[in-house]
Amino acid sequence: MFGRRSAAPSATPPPAASPATAAAPVSAPPPTRATDLDQRLSDIKIAIFNDLIDSVDPTELGRLEPAQVREEISDIVAEIISMRSLILSAAEQQVVIADICNDVLGLGPLEPLLARDDIADIMVNGADKVYIEADGKMELTDIRFRDNAQLMNICQRIVSAVGRRVDESSPICDARLGDGSRVNVIVPPLAIDGPTLTIRKFKRDKLTLDKLVEFGSITPQAAKVLQIASAVRCNILVSGGTGSGKTTLLNCLTRYIDEAERIVTCEDAAELQLQQPHVVRLETRPPNLEGAGQVTMRDLVKNCLRMRPERIIVGEVRGPEAFDLLQAMNTGHDGSMGTIHANTPRDALSRVENMVAMGGYNLPAKAVREQIASAVNVIVQAARLRDGSRKITHITEVVGMEGDVITLQDLFVFEYEGEDSRGRVLGRHRPTGLRPAFWDRARYYGLDRALAEALSDANA
Template sequence: MPPQPPPQNKQRIGGELPLVEQRIRDMQSAQAAREEGTPQQIVMAQVREKLRETLTPAQLERPSGADKAAALQMIRDEIGRFNRHAESYGRPVLEGDLESIAQQMLYSILGLGPLEPLLEDESIEDIYINGPREVIVTGDGGVQVRQVDFGTSEELMEILNRALAPSGRRLDFQSPTVDAQLSDGSRLHAVIKPIAQPWPLVTIRRHRLVASTMEDLIRLETITPLAARFMEAAVRSYASILVCGATASGKTNTINCFSSYFDEMEAKLVIEDTRELHLRGYNVRYLVTRPPSVEGTGAINQAHLVKQALRMRPRRIIFGEVRDAEAWDMCNAGNTGHDGMIAGVHANNPRDGIDRVATLARRGVENVPEEVILREVVRAIMLVVHQEFDHATGKRHIKQIAEVTGNVEGLNAVIQPIFDWQNGALQWTGNRPYPRLAERLKNHGYDYDVIFAGEEPQGGRGLW
């Protein structure tokens, strides 16, 4: 048998290429230097083609750190080859900070493209993308238009799917909407054609942990020290609390901060549609819903997760946001020994918050009178915290803390304010709690009179 030639140690990426392949790539670069298009577009096309030959589809969608490092070196090499050949043919070369250009190309090819620096900017809170060439951000600098170009709608959709890959969700023409949490905790919602124009329409809510304790909320002027002292007693006494407000009013941050009053070792179970809460302490479990498959099967909703939660013996159950029929299961749990629940809901004030929960609860049960449903709700919830975002100042404020007395008059829950927004500040009303709340505080070592000792009420209001 004739002697076999030594095996070629062909490194597909990040090393010296075999001589023949090196010459082929030089010829490709020379051809590319003569093609039409900007130098950056030409180099990007070359690199994309080579990476498709080099990396698997899984690596392209979820590249490792080593894949990215090797790809960056490939981009540097390709820029050098392109510029050498472009000069020899008298064509424009790629100019500027070549290392920065290479990094931006890497973002576009294996990262999240122009989206990446926006997600890394700590001053940004919300990102609105209206097609591939319009980006608006809100945050510490107010509302700003950013000069960002994603290329085409298809290229932007490719970037979005790369961002969605860790969540296991995907955006395509069979599933033209998606809601998911990104790896950095941000919440992404996207819609594509045929139901969106221009497309894609993308909204990203950055998960900025601007507050993690009640002291942070006091510093940010979201709550007053006196109100925080009262809420500490309520949370530690396992009063069930509903946090209501509009989108972006700060409900998630407030619930996170309430967790600083939890026993850090007690079993805590969080139910959410998309992971947003990050509770303090140990023994925190998270259950997250699952959307249906393309075939319309396999969905797991919050109502199903509540039933699973009750079998896991939690000391507290926390709902990131009550949205549907799970409200009935939540109230049933609250009335069968699972006190200390905390839940968020979209509503304009405390009364609307209670009414909203009752409306959602009706979806979970049939042939039950409205009054019975309302009584179930008011027995399950003791306090409602209402929060608002002030667009003029950019600050979030707790505007009311109201006691749900447990009583119903007709089809109206009886609610009284403990704190109310008056004269531009959150003020104690001086209203005394009903026996249900007073006894709960007392049983856990808190006296309402001691909490407010030395404080003067600022014009109390009666029942709502």
């Protein structure tokens, strides 16, 4: 498949070994520092990787299964090591083979981080700095890329897998990994210190409301109320700041949608993981090089109204599509859901009102608020606290209008009580004792007794 390659051009042939020393290969003196060893292995990887690229046909590899490709690459790398007469221990050879396979097939140095399920975010700030968020805390790792070219190559591989591109002419891109993890890439000239890659990882084990109860994010009674609200087709907005767990919570709520319902999802990067059999997933598209062909979130929401959906789920409401979603909620698509960036339930409604105005609608403020009050039933507020934990801080209902003001009532509120000796935030989810406005809806679906029991247990 490839020609025999010599060792590094500047190297001189090793002297012939005497019989007494024939068993011991001649090699350079062992490195005295870990950094020397890392640099030596890095140089070896670069040389082998260049030989590999010259030796294989990417088209042929693309026709094989990933496991077969990895096996083929491992064999070729082992042969290159032998041809170059490189002195490597068995462990070092395995490290080199694994790293090169990750470069060709995966995300290079990031592969070990993707395998860890305790990491929520991976943040690459150029080739030399890789941060992670684990257990709510930011950490600098010892992961490094060879150079910015290797990092750029991996960024391009990620975005091209979902039909997008990133380069100097299009330096910002949102994409996703195969498991649904969200990816953002920004490259020079906008990113001054080299390509910047941010990955919001998804856990392999899909979280449920029961898991959130175990983590202390919510009480069992409040979780039961949310489960019933989803099952009885309340229109729900999940509100929260960046990294507060909005998408995770939205995934949890969708588990209680009936399997017979037709669901259409609209997202910028498809990351929702719905379990129902009848799901249609739609994704926006950026403009091409000529600036044409863009498909916006608003285009998707408008189109899905023609697709006979029973529920519309918008991954993130952030623009004029808010008006079309409100229209859908008010015209028979009960049970629709979406996430929105806001710090409180009241702020979430204000943001919806502002986003409707972004669409250029010249409507009176009262008319817009009446639309919001009749469309949205429940707001679930998520927050990331200062100790890194995530809590559901409010379960709030929209109950109508009083004059020009939308009326809200809290069903559950998280009350801060201090912190323990380890700096962890302490508090409790307090029920307000109010009867939910969706009680009649729960009775229509035969879940009023379950709702009464959940509220009774919460108030006990």
